[in-house]
Amino acid sequence: MTITLFQYKPLSGLPSASPFCVKLETYLRMAEIEHTVSILKGRSASPTGKAPYIEEDGRLLTDSGLIINYLEQTKGHPVDGRLTLAERAESLALQRLLEEHLYWVIVYMRWVDPGTRADWRPYLADLIGAPKVLIPLIARQTERGLMKALRTQGIGLHTPDVIWRIGVSDVQALAHWLGNRPWGFGETPTVFDACLYAFVGTIIRTPWNNPLKAATLKHGNLVSHFDRMVARYFPDFAG
Ligand SMILES: N[C@@H](CCC(=O)N[C@@H](CS)C(=O)NCC(=O)O)C(=O)O
Structure with missing residues (x-):
């Protein structure tokens, strides 16, 4: 199922004005996880009110670090798996x-x-x-x-x-x-x-x-x- 990444729009040659959004989109590209990007207008609709967040199978997940941990665990640790x-x-x-x-x-x-x-x-x-x-x-x-x-x-x-x-x-x-x-x-x-x-x-x-x-x-x-x-x-x- 494709993941939708909700984030603030690009600024000055970066994919988002928010460093947390940039970090998560970078991770998705690193891990080659299929996703689409949806640009937020106004306040984030995530459970914490912050961006980024993702939607997968109708479920909202928030916080870049928690989302990356979740994706690492469910997709076979594609990025940090080799670290001690x-x-x-x-x-x-x-x-x-x-x-x-x-x-x-x-x-x-x-x-x-x-x-x-x-x-x-x-x-x-x-x-x-x-x-x-x-x-x-x-x-x-x-x-x-x-x-x-x-x-x-x-x-x-x-x-x-x-x-x-x-x-x-x-x-x-x-x-x-x-x-x-x-x-x-x-x-x-x-x-x-x-x-x-x-x-x-x-x-x-x-x-x-x-x-x-x-x-x-x-x-x-x-x-x-x-x-x-x-x-x-x-x-x-x-x-
Ligand atoms: N720990 C969070 C921090 C997210 C965060 O602070 N996002 C800011 C943008 S840089 C935000 O959404 N701020 C909007 C608000 O607080 O209303 C993460 O890693 O996702």
């Missing part, structure tokens, strides 16, 4: 760094940094599909909600300078960890590589400049990793 338990643990820890820590600096970059709003709001308007007059109101509400989330998480309590430094140190740690390996674990890409591609891409493919993007672009190994992933899985998004 220690490698799986390391992969999970690195994904948590990307998704639960660096992600919040990305949220700041996109929603709070005053330099981004001119570029970001037209995308949001299209994403929401609401009447044009309502866009500033909806954008302000969304921005306020995310600023609150950033403060609750803790990163949003710092000054901009410190927030950028936090993000830069995460990126530096990832670059040092990857070193000169082509992929995170061995000869072929794994789920970790899907995740790294998604988050590095979200930073370096943003149309605006900021200290996080500048610092990430200086790590040639992260940029080459991103380019290798595009060439292998997303030639339709190259350039």
Whole structure:
């Protein structure tokens, strides 16, 4: 049965504006799982209200990591099956760094940094599909909600300078960890590589400049990793 992947629309040469959506679509391509993509308009209809989610046999599954675990288990571990338990643990820890820590600096970059709003709001308007007059109101509400989330998480309590430094140190740690390996674990890409591609891409493919993007672009190994992933899985998004 074909899987439908529900996700937010492409942005700046990435298959989605959401790194979690990019990660899951990359996984589906890696595992060669037949699927169709449905672009969300407005809020996600998943049980958690978040994207991405998939529909399989009328069943909705949500959360990129949980969906990948489910697909790995039900489709014979096509991607991470060859990893040792220690490698799986390391992969999970690195994904948590990307998704639960660096992600919040990305949220700041996109929603709070005053330099981004001119570029970001037209995308949001299209994403929401609401009447044009309502866009500033909806954008302000969304921005306020995310600023609150950033403060609750803790990163949003710092000054901009410190927030950028936090993000830069995460990126530096990832670059040092990857070193000169082509992929995170061995000869072929794994789920970790899907995740790294998604988050590095979200930073370096943003149309605006900021200290996080500048610092990430200086790590040639992260940029080459991103380019290798595009060439292998997303030639339709190259350039
Ligand atoms: N842990 C989730 C995170 C998903 C997530 O935070 N998605 C964001 C987009 S980047 C979202 O749907 N936000 C909409 C909202 O919170 O209303 C996953 O891996 O899928």
